[in-house]
Amino acid sequence: MVNVFTMDAQIDEILRKNQLSVTGSRKRILELFLMSNGALAHGDIEKKTGEKFDRVTVYRTLQTFLEKGIIHNIPTADNSVLYALCKDDCSEGHHHDNHVHFICSECGKTICLADVTVPEVKLPGGFLPHEYQMVVTGLCKECR
Amino acid sequence: MVNVFTMDAQIDEILRKNQLSVTGSRKRILELFLMSNGALAHGDIEKKTGEKFDRVTVYRTLQTFLEKGIIHNIPTADNSVLYALCKDDCSEGHHHDNHVHFICSECGKTICLADVTVPEVKLPGGFLPHEYQMVVTGLCKECR
DNA sequence: CACTGGCATGCAACTTTGTTGCAAAAAGAT
């Protein structure tokens, strides 16, 4: 059971820290990310907020969160775009979410494995790496 | 300069080997993959084939190639869907393309690093891994 | 608490991307 009081305060703090005005849609969408232990797609958010907010507002809110470094997006092999909360020390333009992502092929859930760091690999000469990303598919705890 | 004669024969062979009838669109799209050293998006193919084939045909051809294991798709953090040729020993359903993919943030090219194998990482208890995928962003040889 | 400038939202209209059913055309087999 999640403590609603502290979550509300947390949401406010995140928005303030990023110099964003505290609005209904931003609070709600941030709440959804905090409640979910996994990643969310645009469609998930639309479903969970119902008719409360316009589709366009959801797009713009996600875009804003991305730019501020509140969320990061996750590479997937299909065309789906997934977003997940960043750790505390991510900031505009500079992310530290170099952790592995796990996608369950059964339930479809995508989970940030915050404790599993992406290993760096040696590249052939000429390539100048900037960021390493890793996605593992398989079965999650519940589905195996 | 690419030898057109051998490429044509190669295209035929690939299609035959996968029990696909040899048609104009399949030949042309396969040719594009063989000529390009990187990955292609649906949009790239549409641009390069011009008005020659219907959009729907391109979608269906890519779908067929995917199912047959002629191409594989590449995870990306944005919403783009990328495809690249599989190695010879890929077959329907069973891919061996466990190599790292490099995306140049300057020119946008995506390259299969066929010789760089994706490292396996140790996951927290409960997760049952099936496939590991890795994407590296940075600057390619030409852009650095 | 009321006022106000600037930012966020909703709406409408539009573009882009992807899907489906079906008839015509092309490919492969005999």
Next chain:
DNA sequence: ATCTTTTTGCAACAAAGTTGCATGCCAGTG
């Protein structure tokens, strides 16, 4: 050359994402 099966193009549709603009709400000021 003829027949059967597969592939293609077209049309219509559905889903996903974008843009401009008027209205509404937020945060700061007095």
